[in-house]
Amino acid sequence: MSILSILMKSDKDEPSSAPRSDCGLCMPEKETVIWRGAFWRLIDVGEAAAPGALRLIVNRHVTELSWLAKPEREQLFDLLQVIDESMRQELKPTKINIASLGNQVPHMHWHIIPRWHDDPYFPQSIWSAAQRDTVSPQLDARHQAAQKLFAKLPKVCAKAVY
Template identity: 30%
Template sequence: MFTLDQTLARDCAVVGDLPLCRLLLMNDSQYPWLILVPRQDGLREICQLDDDQQAKLMNESNLVSHILLQEFGAEKLNVAALGNMVPQLHLHHIARYAGDPAWPKPVWGALPPKPYSADALEERLARLQRSLAAVGSPLSFPA
């Protein structure tokens, strides 16, 4: 059974489930920041996925990247699987802009997160879900 790391659960809101991954929105309104987490326990590295799962992860990463580019007009994407503080395999997708608060440096540790207001979080999640539906992405919702 899949269990989301406590840190990710605390710091993120669930957008929904794609075929392989749970898609999360980082609760930091300074950046459009999405995270893919393969729904398999015990993974730390991409190479631990089998070939089919790696292909699905790449497809889902491309989907999320296109949404950040098209829906949020990202000038640059930062895509990374660091895992230094959260060992569960997860892949960050961060839309970056020349005028964002951390530019041109990495976002990690640059500034404290600015959580979304309840209304803004609800609107951002709905916008992402609509964007995924518009491209025919199979999105389900965890129980």
């Protein structure tokens, strides 16, 4: 049983959660951290065509949802909810996509992506081929709203988990 399992009162024998030198999320070269808590950190993805796109990343190396300890799972869903609510309030998107894939980067993380009916990829995923161009004034306004969201999120996230 791992030390983390004992400390978090988990009876699971999770695989090692030590940072891995070959993991881009354990050892990021560069990331814009919006908020960091004990278990999770929230970063700005910096996707020009998807202003406000975020990534919620577990701090220790975990690859599967079922390997999260109970406090990590509880915080995950509390954080997803308050981020979703804040994003709706500030950005007023048509839809918010929340996804955890992990095929290319096997480290638990969640994509939180605001979507608009006129964004370049809608209704497909943002990893698809662009369907259209987004008009610059709309995109500029969304980038400004995203900056307001990013300024608000540290307090919102901290309040949700502490």
